[in-house]
Every structure is written in C-alpha cells, then in structure tokens.
Amino acid sequence: MSTQTEPKKPLNEFEAGLDKADKAVASFAQDDKTLTHVLRKFLRDYPTTIPALVLIVSILFFGAFANNFMTPGTLSLVLKQVTVTGIVAVAQTLIILTAGIDLSVGAILVLSSIIMGKLSVDFGLPPFLAISIGLFFGGLMGWFNGILVTVIKLPPFIVTLGTLSIFTALKLWYSASQSIRGSDIRETAPSLLFFGERISFGGFQITYGVVALLVLAGLVYYMLNHTAWGRHVMAIGDDPDAAMLSGIRINRTLVSVYAFAGLICAFGGWAAAGRVGSISPIGFDDVNLQSITAVVIGGTSLFGGRGSVIGSVLGAIIVGVFTTGLSLGGVDDYWQQFAAGCLVLVAVALDQWLRRATK
Amino acid sequence: MTNTQNPLVELRNIEIAFGGIKAVDDVSVDLYPGEVVGLLGHNGAGKSTLIKCLSGAYKKDAGEVLINGQSVEINNPRDARSYNIETIYQTLALADNLDAASNLFLGREIVTKSGMLDEAKMEAETRKIMARLNPNFRKFNEPVSALSGGQRQSVAIARAVYFNAKILIMDEPTAALGPHETQMVAELIQELKKQGLGIFLIDHDVHAVKQLCDRAAVMKNGQLVGVVKVDEVTEDDLLAMIILGRKPEHLAA
Numbered sequence: 257m258s259t260q261t262e263p264k265k266p267l268n269e270f271e272a273g274l275d276k277a278d279k280a281v282a283s284f285a286q287d288d289k290t291l292t293h294v295l296r297k298f299l300r301d302y303p304t305t306i307p308a309l310v311l312i313v314s315i316l317f318f319g320a321f322a323n324n325f326m327t328p329g330t331l332s333l334v335l336k337q338v339t340v341t342g343i344v345a346v347a348q349t350l351i352i353l354t355a356g357i358d359l360s361v362g363a364i365l366v367l368s369s370i371i372m373g374k375l376s377v378d379f380g381l382p383p384f385l386a387i388s389i390g391l392f393f394g395g396l397m398g399w400f401n402g403i404l405v406t407v408i409k410l411p412p413f414i415v416t417l418g419t420l421s422i423f424t425a426l427k428l429w430y431s432a433s434q435s436i437r438g439s440d441i442r443e444t445a446p447s448l449l450f451f452g453e454r455i456s457f458g459g460f461q462i463t464y465g466v467v468a469l470l471v472l473a474g475l476v477y478y479m480l481n482h483t484a485w486g487r488h489v490m491a492i493g494d495d496p497d498a499a500m501l502s503g504i505r506i507n508r509t510l511v512s513v514y515a516f517a518g519l520i521c522a523f524g525g526w527a528a529a530g531r532v533g534s535i536s537p538i539g540f541d542d543v544n545l546q547s548i549t550a551v552v553i554g555g556t557s558l559f560g561g562r563g564s565v566i567g568s569v570l571g572a573i574i575v576g577v578f579t580t581g582l583s584l585g586g587v588d589d590y591w592q593q594f595a596a597g598c599l600v601l602v603a604v605a606l607d608q609w610l611r612r613a614t615k
Numbered sequence: 616m617t618n619t620q621n622p623l624v625e626l627r628n629i630e631i632a633f634g635g636i637k638a639v640d641d642v643s644v645d646l647y648p649g650e651v652v653g654l655l656g657h658n659g660a661g662k663s664t665l666i667k668c669l670s671g672a673y674k675k676d677a678g679e680v681l682i683n684g685q686s687v688e689i690n691n692p693r694d695a696r697s698y699n700i701e702t703i704y705q706t707l708a709l710a711d712n713l714d715a716a717s718n719l720f721l722g723r724e725i726v727t728k729s730g731m732l733d734e735a736k737m738e739a740e741t742r743k744i745m746a747r748l749n750p751n752f753r754k755f756n757e758p759v760s761a762l763s764g765g766q767r768q769s770v771a772i773a774r775a776v777y778f779n780a781k782i783l784i785m786d787e788p789t790a791a792l793g794p795h796e797t798q799m800v801a802e803l804i805q806e807l808k809k810q811g812l813g814i815f816l817i818d819h820d821v822h823a824v825k826q827l828c829d830r831a832a833v834m835k836n837g838q839l840v841g842v843v844k845v846d847e848v849t850e851d852d853l854l855a856m857i858i859l860g861r862k863p864e865h866l867a868a
Contacts, residue, residue, distance in 0.1 A: 503722035
C-alpha cells in the first residue's frame, strides 16, 4: 500500500503541470476520436461498466466450466458469502473516495459486534439497545480515525494502521478472547442474528443480510451522487485545495466520512453475527484487505475522487464468484487467492490507464 | 477615479510571514467600486499571498481588512464569499472529475427542499451564464479535466461572476488563454467595471495592466513599492518599479 499512497502528491503535481503544458495542443486536437479515446471516455463516464462486464463474463465462464455453479443454491451462496465484505467495502469506498484508506474496518466491525453481543447476552440489555450502542461505538471509532486524520493531520494509512492495533487489542480485552456462542445469542437476543435469516423464492435463498447490503449500497450511492455532502466528498478526494478554496469544510466533511464508515462497519458487525451465527473476537481478520480488493476491482481510484459504491459491491461479488467457482472447479485454495491478486493488479493498471485518459 | 466614494476594500498594513520570511510586509492597498487595481511584481513578490488573505486562503499575521469601511475578519474562503468577494485562482481551483455545473456550484449547491441536489436547475443556470461568457461552450456533461485550458478558465470565471460578486480577485486570469479569449476577458472586465464591481487584477504583463487597470500597485520582495495611476506612468516607469523597486521621479516628490 505504501507504494501506492506515497507517489500520490508528486504525481498530482506532475499532472497539474502537465495540464498546463497540454492546453494549447488540446484545444486543437478535439477531433481526435479514435476508438481508444471513445472507449476511455465511455469507461470514465460509466466506471461501473467494467466490474459489471467482468461479473457477467465470470459468471458465464464458471457456469460453463464448473459443476453446479449455475444453480440457485450456488449463486445464493456466493451472495451470502460476500455480504460482510460487501458492507465493509461500502464503508471502504467512502474512505478511498477521499483519497484515504481505512485498515481498521475489520477491527471496528468485530469490536462493535462484540459490544452488541456482550451487552445483550452477558448484561441482558434489550437487543435493540445493545445494537444501538454497538452502532454508536462503531461510529465513534470511525470518528476517532477522522479526528486523527484531520486535526492531527496524520496520513490515513498510518492512522488506521495504529487504530487497527488499538481496536484489535480492545476487542481481545473486552471479549476476554472468548466467543459468544450462537446458542446463547439465540436464547437471549435472536434479533442479533436477524441478518442471517433467509427469504426463499424459486430455489434462491437470500439472507436479509444480502438485502441489507443492496439497500445500503443504494442509499450510499444516492448520498454520494445526489446530495451536497456526496459532492463535497468527491471534490475533496479529487482536489483538496480546490475543495478548500470552494468553501467546503474539508475537516468536517472528512470526519463525517470516517464516522459514517465506522457506523457502516458496525452495521457490518451486526450482519456478520447473523452470517456466522455466533460472535468471535478472532473472526473477519481478512476483511480489511478483502474490502480494499473489492473497492479496487470495482473501479474506484485509490487516488480519490473517482469511483462508485455500486462498483465496490460488484467487486466483492466478483471475488466471491471467483472463489466459489474455482473451488467448485476443483482448484486449490491458493490459486483462488492468486486469481484475486491478478484481478486487483489488472484493475489498478486499468485505473492508471484511465487517469491518463483525460481527453 | 471617483475617489469621492468610500473605498470598497481597504487592506491596511497587512503582514504575512512564512517561517520567518515576510512574504508580505506592511502593505496597504485600497479598491473603489468600479475600479480595477492591478497588482504587479515578480514571481515571489507577494502579490498572490497578499490577495489570498482577502480571499480567505491564507490568514494574515497582522494588519486590518476593511470592507465598506467596516473592519472584518476573513478566516476562510467561506467568510470571503459572505462579503461577496469572489476569486479566480491562478490554479483555477476546479475539481477535475466533476463537470462544469458541479464545479460552478461547488460548496454552494442548489438543493431541493428535501435536501437533494437540484441538478436540473444547476445545469440550467450554468448554461445561462456560460452562454454569456463563452457561447461556444458545449461540454456541460464532461469532467472539467476533459476541457481545454480556455474552457476551464471560463468555468472558473463563471463561478466567480455568477454569485453577484462585489469584489473580484483575478489571479493571472489570462495566463492560459489565447489572444481571442484574452480579449473576451478584457471585455468582461470592462463590463463588470461598469456594473460597479471592484477588481483586483494580478498580472505579470505590464502592457495588459496598463490597458485594463485604473491604478497599479507594484510589489517587490513583499513590500509595496507604490500605487500609481496607470495614466500617469509609462510602461517603462512600471517596469522600473517592478525591477528596481523605485517609484518614478515625477511622482515621487
């Protein structure tokens, strides 16, 4: 990661310089409409096209070559598997759109779900209250990240690397490294497992968690594209100086983004409890990197200001399709990871190509 | 100029230092309605820095800013906007991935009663103002990174003009423009002047300042060399002020 965040500033400055140098030529070269230009422009305008196409192609591919892939059961399973990653990827998208990164998402998720579980199971709080408190603490942890990024002015990578350790320690301390058993939760606070419940239609078994993911993604998409807040988030990631000079309250907006992302992660913790059926302090360790993978495959630029939350959800599903498809095709675990790694590299290379495609 | 009126802006004894180096050292300039004051000087003379404490991008260390005779505190660009001060930055300050309308209304979006962006209205307003400033402008739905230098400039100008500015700051507005577009900016300045705006024009080009401005303030090494009426000096006089930091002799007395 550090290699991706470090050259950000010199690159931007370099590009700013390029813009100036290019201008005279640009005004005369407008008619240069080669196929590559048209393609680049289309992909820039509709950034979710690529993940959508990749998803369709990969589903068709595994449908043709992997046994039992193209069945309602398998497809439902893929969706179920990506629920938590997808929700966290929505939060991660918000952060990455501001040209930041959040390595603490997984720890926030687990700590929030432990708070929900312990308060309702061990302390007998009504589930509604326990969940609300868990969500509050998720938002609080995100807010803490945001304060460190804006007020103390530390790079998001470093801040969240630090809080990753802090929140991880807190979750082990608070849970005393013990899981909360599914049977206990079912007895005292079944609503904690709500998002694991299923609705069936025509062989498909969709959990409420999947529905929640789709609703959440729709909501955040709407906020990003149709509210002033969303536009400010995009502008800050795009060009913080321009955003500041335009009168946008950068710090306030950034803190709200981190806090909102924390809230979404806590919500992901609730969904994770339903997905697994119990709450473990050592689960979901890899969701940090998985969420970044999903965001990048979904076409959101790590340099900020460009991307889509819908793409991130598609990115999460693509990884799920590859993992499930390859395992149904009898491919070993490590080749599944290999494939996910290749997807990331291709996605970032594509993003770089698009960044150069300003014409 | 009509010095009988009250000045629109008075910058009094402004000082800004960066790490011990005084970028602006005890500079006082004023601006009257319907007047264009040029700010001249080398790179690093402190022109942009001086003007950025009026636009809210920097905070002054000492001195006073008066708007219509009232002492005001400008701590950020929002404060500046609330006094109807608009700025066209040298860097344009556009968000590259957003389209013209989004940039025009950035930080001041028109929203519906339910809090949603009123994109139709913002685009209609953008089309209206662009029709006036740059009738050939067509790329309303493309990110501004896809625009030419002149088109980007016209978006930045539109943003400053649209919100009924009373005080306009232009930091090298013609730096990226061709001769035709430069002419359009000159005409725009004349028009805005007639409407009674006060304009600070930062420029390198002595010739342009002589043409467009009523008065010129020359800075060197953070200090004010002098403020002169452009009709009373020659281009050579201005150059001497910029390069040697010396006021012309017939005015110095």
